[in-house]
Amino acid sequence: MNLTKEILFDDSSVIDSKSIFPDRSKLVNYYNYVRAVTGQLCEPLETEDYVIQSMPDVSPTKWHLGHTSWFFEAFVLSKADKNYEPLHQLYTYLFNSYYIQIGERWFRPYRGLLSRPTVKEIYEYRNFVDKNVQNFIEKADEKTYLEYAPIIEIGLNHEQQHQELLLTDIKHVLSHNPLNPVYHKIEIVQKAKTPELKWIDFEGGILEIGHDGNGFAYDNETPRHKEYLTPFKLANRLITNKEYIEFIEAGGYEDATLWLSDGWATVEAEKWKAPLYWENKDGEWWSFTLNSFRKVEPKEPVCHISYYEAEAFARWKDTRLPTEAEWEVAAGDVLYKGNFVENQNYHPVPLQEEKDGLNQLYGDVWEWTQSSYLPYPGYKPLPGALGEYNGKFMSSQMVLRGGSCATSETHIRKTYRNFFPPHSRWQFTGIRLAKDKDE
Numbered sequence: 001m002n003l004t005k006e007i008l009f010d011d012s013s014v015i016d017s018k019s020i021f022p023d024r025s026k027l028v029n030y031y032n033y034v035r036a037v038t039g040q041l042c043e044p045l046e047t048e049d050y051v052i053q054s055m056p057d058v059s060p061t062k063w064h065l066g067h068t069s070w071f072f073e074a075f076v077l078s079k080a081d082k083n084y085e086p087l088h089q090l091y092t093y094l095f096n097s098y099y100i101q102i103g104e105r106w107f108r109p110y111r112g113l114l115s116r117p118t119v120k121e122i123y124e125y126r127n128f129v130d131k132n133v134q135n136f137i138e139k140a141d142e143k144t145y146l147e148y149a150p151i152i153e154i155g156l157n158h159e160q161q162h163q164e165l166l167l168t169d170i171k172h173v174l175s176h177n178p179l180n181p182v183y184h185k186i187e188i189v190q191k192a193k194t195p196e197l198k199w200i201d202f203e204g205g206i207l208e209i210g211h212d213g214n215g216f217a218y219d220n221e222t223p224r225h226k227e228y229l230t231p232f233k234l235a236n237r238l239i240t241n242k243e244y245i246e247f248i249e250a251g252g253y254e255d256a257t258l259w260l261s262d263g264w265a266t267v268e269a270e271k272w273k274a275p276l277y278w279e280n281k282d283g284e285w286w287s288f289t290l291n292s293f294r295k296v297e298p299k300e301p302v303c304h305i306s307y308y309e310a311e312a313f314a315r316w317k318d319t320r321l322p323t324e325a326e327w328e329v330a331a332g333d334v335l336y337k338g339n340f341v342e343n344q345n346y347h348p349v350p351l352q353e354e355k356d357g358l359n360q361l362y363g364d365v366w367e368w369t370q371s372s373y374l375p376y377p378g379y380k381p382l383p384g385a386l387g388e389y390n391g392k393f394m395s396s397q398m399v400l401r402g403g404s405c406a407t408s409e410t411h412i413r414k415t416y417r418n419f420f421p422p423h424s425r426w427q428f429t430g431i432r433l434a435k436d437k438d439e
Contacts, residue, residue, distance in 0.1 A: 027149060028137050034156045035130060037408070038068065038163055041341075044183050045170065050119045053112025054176050057426065058169040062122045063095070063111045068159040069122075069129040070095035074102055075155065075386065077132050080140065080148045087128045088117070101385035153216060154386065160411040167346060167406040171290050172426045175277055180293040184346055188291070192350035194299045197243075198236040200357055201437060202330050204229035209328045210376055211415045220390040221415040223378045227325040231437035234322055234330050237351055237359045238367070239313065239431040242298035244305075245285060247313050248274055258315050263308030266423050276304035276425040290346040299350035303365045303430045307398045307422035310368040310431045322434035324371040324399045324417065331361060331401075331414040338363025340409040348405055348428065363407065365430030366400035366418055373397040373419035397421055404428035 042050075042061060050062040059067075070091060077084045086092070094114065096105045106114070117125070133152065137145070174181045210224035211217035253273050256264050266272070274280070277288040278296065285296040305313075314320050322330070339349050340363045348364040374394050381387035397419040403412040406428055420427060 022146075022149075024137050024145070024149075027152060028134060030156060031130075031133060031137070031152065034159050035126070038065065038159060038166070041163055041166055047119050049170065049173065049181075050122075051112065051115065052173045053109075054169075054173045055426075056109040057424070058172050059108075059165065060112050060114075060173075061166055061170055062117075062119050063114070064162045064166045064169070065122045065126060066091065066095040066117070067097055068155075068162050069126045071155045071158055072129050072133050072152065074099070075151050076148050077129070077136065080136060080144055084132070087125055091117075091125065099385045099388050101388065151386070154389075157216060157218070157411060158389075160408050163341070163408065164404070164406045167290070167341070168427050171277075171288075171346075174290075175288045180288060182292060183290040184344065186291045186345065188294070188297070192299055192352050194240055194242070195237060195351065195354040195359075197433075199233040199435070200236055200330070202229075202232050202234065202326070204231040204437075207325075207329050209325050209415070211413075215413070217413070217415060218390055218417070219382050219387075220375070220379070220394075220417050223376060225377050227329075229323075229325055229329060232322070232326050233435050233437055233439075234326065234358060235319075235433040236357070237354075237432075238301035238348075238365060239433065240298060240350075241285075241296050241300050241302050244275070244302040244313065244431075245296070245298070247316055250316070252312060252316055255316075258312040260308060260311060262422065263306075263312060266306070266308055272309070275302060275309070278304075297350070301348040301350075301360065301364050301430050303348050303404075303428045304425050305368070305429050305431060306425045307368050307420075307429075309425075310429075311370070313431060314433055317433060319433040319435045319439075321368055321370040322432065324369040324401060326434060327367065327369055327401045327432075328414055330358060334358060334361050334414075336362050336409060336412055338403070338409075339405050340403065340412070341406050342409050343405070345405055348430065360432075362402050362412055363409075364405055365402075365428050366404045366407075367402045367432045368429060369399045369401060371399045373399050373417070393419065400429060 045061060051060050053060050073086060074092060074096070078086065092102065093104055094106050096102050098105070137152070140148070170183065174183060206226050206228050208224055208226055211221040212224050252258060253267060259267060274285065279286045286293060287296045310321060338360065339345055351359055375391065381391035382389065400418040400420065401416065403416070404427070
């Protein structure tokens with residue numbers, strides 16, 4: 001596989017420009033690129049892999065393929081063309097995820113029960129939608145095009161989110177198989193030396209966060225607004241497996257005083273003893289990864305950590321997690337460089353080269369913050385059903401920042417607000433510590 005953006009872009013700046021959709025040819029290229037990457041991520045799979053749903057939060061691969069195609073059909077094709085005829089009338093029912101205004105939906109925990117449509121039929125559906133979307137981009141009158149092209153752009157970013165979910169979901173699916181199936185075999189080269197954990201100072205003050213309108217952003221990244229921050233410090237790197245093993249060996253999962261009440265209740269109910277996918281064999285920690293079942297590498301960033309575990313670890317270290325405002329301010333002008341899905345590691349890697357300031361800020365693991373997922377002051381969701389995309393989830397979730405090894409480098413920015421419930425562990429989530437400056 002080759003997941004670099006150069007496979008379909010002659011000019012990679014297309015993804016960084018203020019807006020791609022006024023240029024129809026750029027939008028076609030962007031569309032082809034994103035849709036092709038989804039197909040490439042499925043190449044290592046067997047047909048049987050596409051169908052399994054290992055828990056309610058996981059969707060079968062073929063459902064991801066159908067849903068991301070349905071998005072363009074539901075929000076663009078069926079609205080822009082009164083004469084549009086869908087390939088199958090019931091696909092809206094099967095592939096609508098949570099858009100109440102669109103209509104009834106198939107029950108999410110039952111997605112794995114759908115042996116039909118077949119994988120072949122799902123790919124035929126994708127091809128059908130692709131043909132119609134490209135025809136729309138090339139032939140729609142200017143007024144209609146400018147109305148719906150921004151929605152196509154949302155749909156492509158939506159598909160990139162599902163590319164990440166596709167990887168994390170298939171990892172969860174394969175992890176339940178005692179044969180330990182390999183998704184993508186790579187040679188693990190561990191030459192890096194973990195640098196000392198250091199603290200980077202930030203002055204704080206009245207500072208602005210949120211998207212400035214230059215380029216694509218989701219509605220939940222807006223509006224840009226002022227926040228007051230007291231002086232703070234962020235760790236120069238992510239927490240490693242070695243450091244997390246020290247927490248385990250110190251009795252971190254047995255000490256209720258380290259945990260939030262809900263977190264401790266979850267530890268007891270789920271019998272957590274280590275991160276997700278870890279297994280202790282004869283006194284050594286092993287982990288299931290997308291490239292092998294292998295011994296835990298001490299220098300890699302710890303991942304598949306819930307918010308509860310990250311918060312407990314920070315308390316054990318007499319520190320805390322950063323707020324999302326602190327994280328975004330600290331990100332400043334740090335380049336969007338890191339271990340992204342294009343690297344095809346599909347797993348966090350040790351810090352390869354230490355630099356002054358913050359390391360591993362992007363890629364490897366989504367970094368938990370202590371911030372609840374709430375609307376920014378003055379936030380207004382998009383009109384219509386698209387307003388259900390982000391706004392209605394602003395309850396009982398925590399914000400994560402920075403992207404992971406399953407995130408595309410074309411799909412990250414410092415204002416990006418990811419969010420998951422505090423017990424979630426199946427995403428590539430990890431830990432960066434923070435503390436007040438006077439500590």
